[in-house]
Amino acid sequence: MSSSENNNPRHNYDPFQGFSRSTFPFFDDTNPCIYSQSAAPTAAATQAFDPSYMSFIDCLNGGSVVDYNSFSRAFDMSCSSSDVVSPMDDAKKIGVPAENSVGDNNHNPNHNISENPSTPNSSVSCSSNEDGDSSKAKKEKQPEDDKSKKVKKEKRQKEPRFAFLTKSEIDNLEDGYRWRKYGQKAVKNSPYPRSYYRCTSPKCGVKKRVERSFQDPSVVMTTYEGKHNHHIPTTLRGHASPSMVPGFPHEFLSRFLPPSTNNPAGNTTSMHYQTFSPHHHHQQLQVPDYGLLQDLVSSFSRNQAP
């Protein structure tokens, strides 16, 4: 669908394109931090979360190189740290046909059969029948699909992920899109469950996970996976809420979430939660694990404290 892009949008997508970086107070023009992923050196990505380099908060505040992969690594989204496919990897596609990277989206290999191979690595949004529609395939998978096994051996690719922390009492933060909850799981080491949502748009397989920090229950971590291939539904509040905190990267986020085409609705989202303050810079990243998250959360909530 939107893969009309000359290249994989995921690679070239610059969330800041068209925006002055100064549009977002939490990013600093003097510290260009978002780069086109096609140009993103892996090293830079690595550096982005080098403990000695900066914090996550810094990251959001503008000190960082932000790419899906580094986020993904930083948060160590359980399923993937080992084989997170960096955008670069995608670009290189060593050995693995970019097209049809089967089973990439959900790491459920059984989805293979329903995977839509027609959308070359153009992210989840393009696989019209994945997830939502095709989900049934899972349980009715062909018993012996060696193929899928083989494929399984190949690197399963993850959709680009973008995670962020917000201080909110609402779990499911409003981001302008419509989500349907399809699961909830207890999180290890946390009393708070993790909720799984899927974009309700029929052609969109974007998912998001929401979980609350047990260290600071006021902090919610939201992880988006994939990019929307549609615009933000206009049925949702069309105007920014008065309570929307200026400077929250919702526009920025909306640039990640929608397909490669610019999302004109970026300013129509309504968010009712506090956001990162652009003033905190001192948290050091430790290790990309849950503990790290907790550290971040601690720091975040500390800094957010009135």
Place this chain on the structure above:
DNA sequence: CGAATTTGACCGGCGC
């Protein structure tokens, strides 16, 4: 009554 959510079961990956 249709849509959305809840929730237990199921499945695959991974570490031991």
Place this chain on the structure above:
DNA sequence: GCGCCGGTCAAATTCG
């Protein structure tokens, strides 16, 4: 090989 865990499914239930 086994058990744990994360992620998903889908029937049941709740909601609007």
